[in-house]
Amino acid sequence: MSALLDKAIAAVDAGEVIELSRQALRIRSPSGEEEGVARFFVERMRAIGLEAELQPVPASHNMGASFNAIGRLRGSGGGPSLMLNGHIDHNPTSDGWTKDPFGGVVEDGWLYGFVHMKAADAAYVAAAHAVMRAGIALKGDLVIALVCGELRGGSGTRHALANGARTDYFVLGEPTELDIAFNHTASIVAYIHVLGRSKHFATIDTAGVKGVNAVEKAAKVIAALGPSHTPMPAPAAGGWLDHEPAAGFEGLPQLNIGPIRGGIGKSHDASRPALFPDRCTLTVDFRVVPGMSKETIRADLARRLDRIAAADPDFRYDIEFAQDFFPLPFDAPRDSAVAGSVAAAHRRVHGTEPTPATVLKFAASDASWMQAAGMTGVIYGPTGRYLSRPDERCRTDDLVKAARAYACVIADICTRDA
Template identity: 35%
Template sequence: MDVATANTIKAFDRHRLVDTAAQSVRIKSYSGDEVEIAQWTADRMSELGLDVSLVEVAPRRYNAIGVWRGRGGGSSLMYNGHMDTNPVGEGWSRSPLGGEIDEEFVYGIGICNMKAGNASFLEAVAMLKNAGFRPKGDVVLAFVHGELQGGVGTVRMIESGVRADYFIVGEPTELTLLTQHSASFVFEITILGKTRHLSKREDGVDAIAGMEKLLPQLRSLTFSGAATDSDRLLNRINIGVIRAGVSRQLLDWRPQQLADVCVVKCAGRFGPSQTLDQAMRDIQDVLDRLSAEDPAFVAELKLVEENRIFMPPFKVEHDALPVVALGDVHKEISGSPAKIGMHTPAKFFGSDAAHLAKAGMTGVLYGPGGRFNTMPDERVAISEMEIASKVYAAAVINVTETPCP
């Protein structure tokens, strides 16, 4: 380990890291209202001496961008992390917004996805600053809104001209270097029936019964066009929302009638060699086949684009500089070789890495947490956050001291 890295590792502050993570959890930041967490994050970056921009993209929707200017001659590195979180489900035994801490974990909604990663990179910059390190290349901290809506915040950031040579996205990969993940899209299918009173059920067409025929077909569907087995492994459809009732208003106060409209909203995933157009055609083929078998089966398919965008698949080669740099320092700091590839459920993520790569940047996903993601009592091990902080800090040294590509 070189002197700069050793001095930086010594500057790690466990209390500071945990306190930053817990404070961020206590700020509710569901997708659609990230203003408070963005301001808080901007304040933390200002305290670190970064050049900070708080950019309003839409009402109550902000990106918080911090830049640590390099002294020149090195590659620039971006840390990208989203500030919006999933909603709270049932079954919690702790306060989702409590930011509770014990000896092993920090708890709360969004700590996995991905406030632990964000806190870890803030800690990495604090370590580097306190150790007296000055990067050659710029270090950009890009905290964005709306990743859970397809990455709208990162796309707007790219459109505004924010760039770096290399990037790290701190999604909860369980400290795996994730080099490939699926595309992410949302679609909706409406089944149309014919309502009748239950006394005349035989004369009607039950839209719910039609949906019951469809759902197994969707769950087992593999999209066509996969060039490799690894791409095929990234195929998945999740049935997320089902609603039914009378009329397209989905009136639900008359259960004595057959539902003549049933709507399902689904999330789809596919690999880098596959396309959105083909995936939608494959879904339509399922609907056409069911309609051929039963002319009473009538269905409408649409891509959901309201308040979200399509998130492409992502892939980076294992010999890319960020992959090699993080792999080397992970082994040095943790004592174990880094897992590289698609070793965790994170391969089914959509992430802002796809948008950054599409814009010409090279990077990888690597972050703490994941094992307890999107579940009651969501939590991240403090030990993982410590490793991530140290790896991020060492990666800044390795990457920004490298000549510009």
């Protein structure tokens, strides 16, 4: 087995990994617009000899219809199957970039662009190509699931799992700085609708007509929820979110007050600044510990907001929750076959012991959907410190090392007996 793994590692072409990543990075693919990059990966996987499918994914409540790219290298049978899973959508392009986010720029050993997760996606394909180039005969199937809509709640992975892409094991190459992540939080997204009463501000003093500015009332909600990205103490220690501290989830729960939209009606029409906005919606992302749910958060929010209403008779609100985010945490066994395989691959590629990842503890990912489907896996991928910010980037040598580790895991897991 040792010689087989070394053979897989040696067959990884560093130039192929980097160039494939650069090509993928040049294709814009925000959530719901992944067709172009999905077609690119399907064509590339077919070119190296994989079975590959452009899989349509129907629209969800928060994203239009899009596509997955599903590749498969079939084994002879009788061995465990492995999925390498990664999303192909990327974050909105923020201000502050000094490099072209769609240029595939390589400079001073760094690859710039939306490497989260296209760098790992490219590494998967290069790793599969290396295993094929090395002539390694697999028993179990390898599935490469490059999925849409992860940033909107994982619609691509859920569709792939429901349509035949389920495997025994998985590796998810989310950014961990090439440490091994065994757990992360869940993401529960609430929409707090602050309700006002619209009127023209020029008639503000008209008898019997009182306007209520929903945006101004929403400021009270922001103050009541507390600062974003701050650990929330238990209620006994002054916190307002009902929870019990959980081992492995230290520093949680937390919340982030995200986008705020104010205007007229449910569309938040902002075309008439002279009118009092009658609706202001705050989007709040709760990162939680086990035991918390939409139901517990709804009750906590109601208690918090009812205190505002008791002091302000003009304050009204409604609460709803996003349907398709990540309601389940991920917590994987540390002693699984795939965990041992990834750790051994890391040692073989890096010459050092792997360390448990902490960068993803506050994140949520498709790992929770795969675990819920009965698959066992870990999270292990390049980059991490520079994701989701201007000049997002990945070290090219880390990208190549990731591909070598993935090739090693494929050669190990998929050649075992069931």
